[in-house]
Amino acid sequence: MKSNVVDNGWAALRRHTPARIALGRAGVSLPTEPHLAFQLAHAQARDAVHRPFDAAAVASALSEIDWPSLTLHSAAPDRGAYLQRPDLGRRLSDKSAALLRRNGDATPNDLAVVVADGLSALAVERHAVPFLARLRELLRDDPAAWRLAPAAIVHQGRVAIGDEVGALLGARLVLVLIGERPGLSSPDSMGLYLTWAPQPGRTDAERNCISNVRPEGLAISEAAGRTAWLLRAARARAITGVGLKDESVVQQPLSAGGSAPFALVGESRR
Structure with missing residues (x-):
């Protein structure tokens, strides 16, 4: 049976992040699996707030x-x-x-x-x-x-x-x-x-x-x-x-192309 889910072209990037990206679609909506996963994550977050x-x-x-x-x-x-x-x-x-x-x-x-x-x-x-x-x-x-x-x-x-x-x-x-x-x-x-x-x-x-x-x-x-x-x-x-700045790790220099790294290490996380 043919699936109604249309995959996203950059779904391979999902392995690099837990963020909800490239989930595909079914019609104009999310496929069932990521929709249920979102509901589970929402329930886990609510449970964490109210957990004794x-x-x-x-x-x-x-x-x-x-x-x-x-x-x-x-x-x-x-x-x-x-x-x-x-x-x-x-x-x-x-x-x-x-x-x-x-x-x-x-x-x-x-x-x-x-x-x-x-x-x-x-x-x-x-x-x-x-x-x-x-x-x-x-x-x-x-x-x-x-x-x-x-x-x-x-x-x-x-x-x-x-x-x-x-x-x-x-x-x-x-x-x-x-x-x-x-x-x-x-x-x-x-x-x-x-x-x-x-x-x-x-x-x-x-x-x-x-x-x-x-x-x-x-x-x-x-x-x-x-x-x-x-x-x-x-x-x-x-x-x-x-x-007081966190200097426990030396900051990395800019790359050869001049672009900044994704995240600077050594900064206080505020």
């Missing part, structure tokens, strides 16, 4: 690599409030803030790590602990040892909640691992946000960001390497954000 955060599993995995943790909650009481009131996700609940004050240390920490569900709990459940294990390996041999605060695992958290956590833990730097807004091919993408001298009121211009950390995006090993470089540079220069 298994903080206990993350805490257990952290304990297996000897990284103590505290489980906290933002001021957003539930997922509905979190999605409708972004401001509540940027600060701790009163109970969680009090818990951090009790666990504060008179000796300043070099780094506080926050693991927050964000808009994809699936992302941090899959990638946070492997990333932290690799990051600690990279920092272990630094001449100046890193004093690490207990990891803060935060329900219903947004990026800026790291400022309050870092301040209460007396940390010079805070690194927030958070689930990014799911795309239609990336329901488990994790973002990393680094801020020097964290305190409530910091702006995004004062942070460095590395995004799309997942096997199909930026590999965990590369993300950990870039983060380690930024951490060392931030501690040495006492700055993050627009004043």
